[in-house]
Amino acid sequence: MDTLFLEYRDPIFGIIIFFAIVFIIAFLNYWWGIFKSKEERYSIERFMKRFEVMADADEYKKLLDEFSISSESLGLLAHSYSKSGEYEKAIGIYLIALKRVRNKDEKQYFLFELGKTYFKAGFLRRSADIFMELLRLYPRHKEALKLLTVIYEQLKEYQRALEVMDSLEELGVEVESEKSFVKALQVLNDNSKTNQKKYEILLDLTKKEPLVGRILFAFAKKEALRLDIDLIDANNILDLLWESDDALIKNSSQTLIKAILAAKNGGEAPQDAPFELEMLTMLKKQNYTKATVGFEYTCTCCKGTFPVHFYRCPSCYTLKNPHISLLLIKNEHEKYYAF
Numbered sequence: 447m448d449t450l451f452l453e454y455r456d457p458i459f460g461i462i463i464f465f466a467i468v469f470i471i472a473f474l475n476y477w478w479g480i481f482k483s484k485e486e487r488y489s490i491e492r493f494m495k496r497f498e499v500m501a502d503a504d505e506y507k508k509l510l511d512e513f514s515i516s517s518e519s520l521g522l523l524a525h526s527y528s529k530s531g532e533y534e535k536a537i538g539i540y541l542i543a544l545k546r547v548r549n550k551d552e553k554q555y556f557l558f559e560l561g562k563t564y565f566k567a568g569f570l571r572r573s574a575d576i577f578m579e580l581l582r583l584y585p586r587h588k589e590a591l592k593l594l595t596v597i598y599e600q601l602k603e604y605q606r607a608l609e610v611m612d613s614l615e616e617l618g619v620e621v622e623s624e625k626s627f628v629k630a631l632q633v634l635n636d637n638s639k640t641n642q643k644k645y646e647i648l649l650d651l652t653k654k655e656p657l658v659g660r661i662l663f664a665f666a667k668k669e670a671l672r673l674d675i676d677l678i679d680a681n682n683i684l685d686l687l688w689e690s691d692d693a694l695i696k697n698s699s700q701t702l703i704k705a706i707l708a709a710k711n712g713g714e715a716p717q718d719a720p721f722e723l724e725m726l727t728m729l730k731k732q733n734y735t736k737a738t739v740g741f742e743y744t745c746t747c748c749k750g751t752f753p754v755h756f757y758r759c760p761s762c763y764t765l766k767n768p769h770i771s772l773l774l775i776k777n778e779h780e781k782y783y784a785f
């Protein structure tokens with residue numbers, strides 16, 4: 447019995463007990479970590495599952511009470527939904543996140559993302575309302591102001607778009623091109639002006655901003671008004687020129703227009719004519735008529751390519767003449783390229 451008592455007091459025994467306790471604490475800590483991460487994962491999974499069938503605002507409230515997912519996680523989740531085009535789910539999550547924001551910076555972030563998602567989903571009016579609320583808190587938010595101009599432009603509320611552009615100008619943002627473009631759209635939609643007056647204003651705007659040239663050309667063509675075609679860079683209206691009557695474009699001094707006329711009617715293609723037009727001219731000489739040209743439009747900013755013309759890039763919303771590429775195609779396919 448004495449021997450056993452002495453062994454309990456042995457220093458080595460104390461060291462063994464100490465290491466055993468350290469080991470048990472480390473093991474429990476490790477196990478708790480695994481348990482917590484699993485719990486968190488299941489919690490998010492359950493949350494997402496609930497969201498799929500969520501139908502009304504009461505469900506959002508239940509979620510808020512039930513789950514303790516951080517606003518950062520909600521932001522990431524909403525962002526991934528928005529990126530994959532599931533805007534409804536993204537909007538729902540941003541709305542939840544907005545109810546639990548802790549500071550003004552978070553509120554600014556979630557309001558902007560919510561407005562942007564409404565915009566992408568096509569809810570222009572709601573998006574404008576969200577951005578107005580954001581600008582009430584942060585009047586110098588340039589990105590919100592820029593998107594607001596696009597929204598008003600799409601809603602055909604041109605005067606409002608111009609007012610927002612004035613605010614951007616005050617913040618040092620260059621908006622001259624945008625202003626001329628919106629003024630051109632405003633004039634086109636103004637029923638109080640005669641066609642002659644519209645033509646004169648569009649002509650003035652074209653001299654200031656080449657982007658308006660295409661609007662002027664389309665307007666003059668539609669209303670059968672005389673126009674000096676060389677006021678407009680042919681590269682920006684290549685597709686419209688291809689579809690135009692020869693009489694409208696025959697007096698041009700631009701190489702590209704001469705190349706188009708040669709490709710359509712035969713004759714000599716000018717030097718520096720685009721390859722596709724030169725080929726068509728040569729084929730025309732051989733009486734081969736099964737070839738024609740199609741067009742493709744590339745944003746000079748984000749390099750996105752689209753089959754139809756745009757002034758404002760559908761992907762990055764940059765307002766700039768796209769690069770128009772010629773495509774040599776079979777004549778029977780021509781009907782698919784409607785301009």
Ligand SMILES: [Zn+2]
Nearest residue numbers: 745748759762
């Ligand atoms: Zn773009």
